[in-house]
Amino acid sequence: MFVAKVIGTVVATRKDENLTGLKLLVIQPLDSKEQAYGQTLVAIDSVGAGVGEMVLVVRGSPARLVARNDASPVDAAIVGIIDYMETVD
Secondary structure: OEEEEEEEEEOOOOOOHHHOOOEEEEEEEEOOOOOEOOOOEEEEEOOOOOOOOEEEEEEOHHHHHHHOOOOOOOOEEEEEEOOOOOOOO
């Protein structure tokens, strides 16, 4: 699981039928200081997140479980919206 910021949306009128009805968002992974790192990803949204929000994301098999379809071509899923995050260095 990792923290990311939602930075955009994806609209795809033609896509795999197993993605029908799933909201797709562009996310940017964040480090413990809330700084961007790595490449952006596209993730399905299971919690109603919006652009600008910090979110919790799972990847791999857990992401497919969120989609509730093992045949879904899903590698990342948003599973929580972060209200507050505090780290101790």
